[in-house]
């Protein structure tokens with residue numbers, strides 16, 4: 001049997017709930033409701049200067065409400081928002097040093113690219129020469145120099161998105177808010193634009209706060225990510241921290257793939273219902289309901305029969321290029337266990353294999369749901 005030899009991810013030891021840079025935006029105790037619907041519950045967040053920050057969560061978790069509160073399109077029920085130490089809640093939206101890029105891009109269809117980009121500056125009453133220079137710079141920054149005279153209908157989706165970006169950065173806000181900025185683009189263009197957005201943020205030196213429900217997008221672009229669920233911040237961390245050290249079951253399921261083993265905490269690990277006691281380090285009360293979270297690259301597929309191994313039967317292998325995913329049915333578990341192996345793995349469908357979990361890398365989280373039998377697996 002082949003052994004999986006992935007290098008371990010480093011675990012962050014710095015406090016990830018505080019930005020590495022000087023703070024720019026501080027939200028304290030922010031709550032908001034729409035009629036009887038609680039959209040935000042007591043949110044505390046600090047976002048750093050020149051940081052690429054993502055708000056990530058499933059539909060309805062409150063991401064847009066949070067963004068709109070920062071922009072000034074919603075007035076929070078309680079709590080404070082300060083930018084550079086100055087209160088924003090009492091500052092009207094148009095006076096905040098904040099710009100928002102909408103999902104729809106909201107371009108003027110009858111105006112050329114350069115007129116679209118110039119619009120906001122002209123509305124501010126800037127001189128013609130200044131407008132021309134700044135518009136030219138912004139259009140170059142987003143790589144649309146050759147398209148300045150075209151109208152939005154003569155551009156691709158990715159190019160339209162760049163116009164919206166140019167229009168957002170041309171006013172040089174301290175903070176740029178982007179609501180699902182890539183959702184209108186197809187998969188390939190999206191991947192390119194993720195890199196582009198990151199480059200642009202670095203180049204213009206502004207703080208970006210991006211809202212997305214796509215965890216890959218958030219993880220690939222952002223310096224830090226706040227994972228929201230039902231109006232609360234579940235975890236605020238770096239992408240590596242979220243992946244390697246999820247603090248709740250929700251985060252473990254939402255970020256990346258994992259096999260989740262529900263059970264009861266023991267002194268040295270987790271007693272997985274109907275399966276085995278699996279060793280793991282944790283500080284949760286013995287006897288409490290917990291979930292052991294194991295990433296696919298932290299499971300080694302080996303010959304069966306060794307001590308401390310789970311055993312199962314390979315039900316599928318998926319070749320992914322440099323690696324493969326082996327899906328193993330383990331008796332007593334409803335969902336198969338996914339393992340990442342080297343592409344040269346000899347594991348084949350129908351093989352009985354042993355699974356060695358890297359106990360030093362698995363994570364135990366408190367499970368607030370009733371203990372289920374058979375375990376679950378995230379996508």
Ligand SMILES: Nc1ncnc2c1ncn2[C@@H]1O[C@H](COP(=O)(O)OP(=O)(O)OP(=O)(O)O)[C@@H](O)[C@H]1O
Nearest residue numbers: 034037038039058059060061062063064065066213
């Ligand atoms: N204008 C409104 N009136 C009433 N309820 C609203 C309003 N806007 C949002 N909500 C509710 O507030 C909650 C948070 O909505 P919000 O739009 O902030 O979530 P979201 O995470 O951005 O979702 P999505 O990803 O689907 O856009 C949801 O339950 C939503 O139904």
